Amino acid sequence: MSTARLLVLGIILRRGITHGYGVYQELTSWRAETWTNIKPGSIYHALEKLESQGMIKADDSGDRVKRGPSRTEYTLTIQGENEFITLLESALKSNDFQVYAAGIAFMEMLPRHHVISLFDERLVSLRGILTFLRSLPTESLPSNPSKHPELVGMWVGYFEYAIEATQKLRQSLISGNYIFKNEESELEGVDHD
């Protein structure tokens, strides 16, 4: 799955209406360079694709405060919102750390219990891989890389970390951290939809 697609949908949804460069600015303001590799070109491609699929639509509602060249602004369609939810769910279950991280950025857009159960699924899958990796024989003389103990060891360590981090986050959500979808009750006026 394309991370660009998830990020673009999520950012447009969060901001209500945006153009390509706006998405780019938002991402760089997150210091996302450290953890995603998303270049302007991918953003514009995702926008075109999403528009052609009816997930977003260009919205030129009147004069906007603009400085610089002309831009095209987009909003999500209902279809786009559904697509976003689907991608977000799959990102939160993903074994790919980059995709997962993109999902974390938007996790509050789902109900809390839903995120927790996605993490449960993610844990099952991560543990399966870990068990498999541990079952691999690690011989000491790596005549061929398949048995390279360092390679296997590295990935074992990585998956252990991923599991630990997911468990910690899961626990933190159970303890009530962060405000999720439909939980705005205790805050003063929140103005987005």
Added chain:
Amino acid sequence: MSTARLLVLGIILRRGITHGYGVYQELTSWRAETWTNIKPGSIYHALEKLESQGMIKADDSGDRVKRGPSRTEYTLTIQGENEFITLLESALKSNDFQVYAAGIAFMEMLPRHHVISLFDERLVSLRGILTFLRSLPTESLPSNPSKHPELVGMWVGYFEYAIEATQKLRQSLISGNYIFKNEESELEGVDHD
């Protein structure tokens, strides 16, 4: 940089001569599915590209023991060997875990001290990123994802793990583990160049 390119070059070099499906088989025999996402299509694309750039050449030397459809076998050119070294060096310095892992698979093809100094460079870069991540403010209420403490925390943990793993491996090489290029002295006859 393309992982496929590095893997294809490395596998052809290691086997002397191979065809596309051979590369694919080798990769799957490593259980590489767990840690790389390389599909047959990427392998064949890499082969075409590398051939068009003179990095490898099709070698139809006589009748080979073959079962099944006809195949095209390739060997590396001098240029290809240089390209492999370049890609391998950059993989071992890479912050991308997948690329780095592919590099580890071939690390013994460089001299030991060379790998150690590449790890030193890698550590400098990883530590830089970690310092930067730690300098980011982590507020408790993530109104926007840039400040999402979980996101930052996750990446901090990840880079800490990457640094630790690299240090351990570096130390292990210093202690004399594994046999690197030009170190075959203590073994009986080795037949590749």
Added chain:
DNA sequence: AAAGCACTATTCAAACTTGACTAGCATAGT
């Protein structure tokens, strides 16, 4: 001996990413 299946080997279109380039507008300095 024909049909079905699994393995070998590859091709191809469509989707996606990358890197480099173009171009508009604003503002600071000369």
Added chain:
DNA sequence: ACTATGCTAGTCAAGTTTGAATAGTGCTTT
């Protein structure tokens, strides 16, 4: 007034990946 610098906004060709499809060969079963 002019020019050059930097931010805003986007385009495009080339490279790469994906997923599905194709096709040959041998083995097993009916």
